[in-house]
Amino acid sequence: MFNTVEIKDVKNEIGLLVKAIRKQRGLSQTQLAKSLDxxxxxxxxxxxxxxxxxxxxxxxxxxxxxxxxxxxxxxxAKDQVLNAKSLY
Amino acid sequence: MFNTVEIKDVKNEIGLLVKAIRKQRGLSQTQLAKSLDxxxxxxxxxxxxxxxxxxxxxxxxxxxxxxxxxxxxxxxAKDQVLNAKSLY
DNA sequence: CCATTATGACCATTTTAATGGTCAAATATA
DNA sequence: TATATTTGACCATTAAAATGGTCATAATGG
Incomplete structure (x- = not known):
């Protein structure tokens, strides 16, 4: 019923995102690693x-x-929180 | 001219965001730390x-x-990357 | 104002992420 | 198909994040 996303899931998705971006740019893990030092x-x-x-x-x-x-x-997001405070 | 945001800056902003959220909820660092273990x-x-x-x-x-x-x-973001690929 | 609480700044220790390496399997390429 | 490249899986070591503690100062509340 409730789609409870766990921390582990988010890390997995971040990993898939990075991999997708890397592939899109035609880089190997080694190449990306090198350019990021x-x-x-x-x-x-x-x-x-x-x-x-x-x-x-x-x-x-x-x-x-x-x-x-x-x-x-x-x-x-930060400003939203700070502004919300001043409404009370 | 170019508003170059550095990694240090983003970490600072994330810190301010967390602090703002914590304050909004009326929690001390100790209380938040405890609830996050x-x-x-x-x-x-x-x-x-x-x-x-x-x-x-x-x-x-x-x-x-x-x-x-x-x-x-x-x-x-991931899907966007994956879809963009198929356009070529 | 005084007392309490919260926070920033340390510090020593423990835990764990980062490094650099190897190797086998998977994948891409000629 | 044969070959080269990439990747996942390890592993030992190093670097650094997390922990738990103290202390001085700042902020808050009575």
């Missing part, structure tokens, strides 16, 4: 849904020009 | 823009019922 193991674990640091995913997003967009979403 | 130091570092793991931020998002929403965005 991380090890291939780090990319591999990220893509396979293991735990990883925010630095790693943000490096990926910066590489594919999605960092500004994410930042915008975060700031937007 | 992490240490206060972890929450503190997250809010202050240090590096942290995806597990930590996802725990926060799950706690405030934003996990499904994020998952939707990720899946959406």
């Amino acid at each position: 991380v090890s291939r193991t780090t990319i591999q674990n990220l893509e396979l849904g293991k735990n990883f640091t925010v630095d790693t995913i943000l490096k990926v997003l910066k590489e594919v020009d999605l960092l500004e967009q994410l930042n915008g979403k975060v700031v937007e | 992490v240490s206060r130091t972890t929450i503190q570092n997250l809010e202050l823009g240090k590096n942290f793991t995806v597990d930590t931020i996802l725990k926060v998002l799950k706690e405030v019922d934003l996990l499904e929403q994020l998952n939707g965005k990720v899946v959406e």
Whole structure:
């Protein structure tokens, strides 16, 4: 009934997203890892849904020009919370 | 000219967002940490823009019922990439 | 104002992500 | 098909995140 998304699921989806982006750009894990200055193991674990640091995913997003967009979403969400407070 | 957002900046904004959400809910760092089963130091570092793991931020998002929403965005982005590929 | 609570800043220790390497299987390519 | 490349799965080591604690200062409430 309830579609309960678990943390594990989200990590898996993030991994699939990164893999899709990488494939779209015709890069191997090794090539992506090199351009991000991380090890291939780090990319591999990220893509396979293991735990990883925010630095790693943000490096990926910066590489594919999605960092500004994410930042915008975060700031937007933050402002929404701060504005909601002032309504009471 | 170019508003170059750096990784450090995004981590800072994520920290401010978490802090804003926590304040909105009237929780102390200690209370939030306890309900997420992490240490206060972890929450503190997250809010202050240090590096942290995806597990930590996802725990926060799950706690405030934003996990499904994020998952939707990720899946959406992934599908967009996968669909774009088939257009060529 | 005083007392209480919350937070930032450390620190030592433990846990775990990141690294760099190998290897076998899968996949792409010639 | 044979060959080269890629990827998943390990593993030992290193780097760093998480933990649990203290302390001083800031913020909050009575």
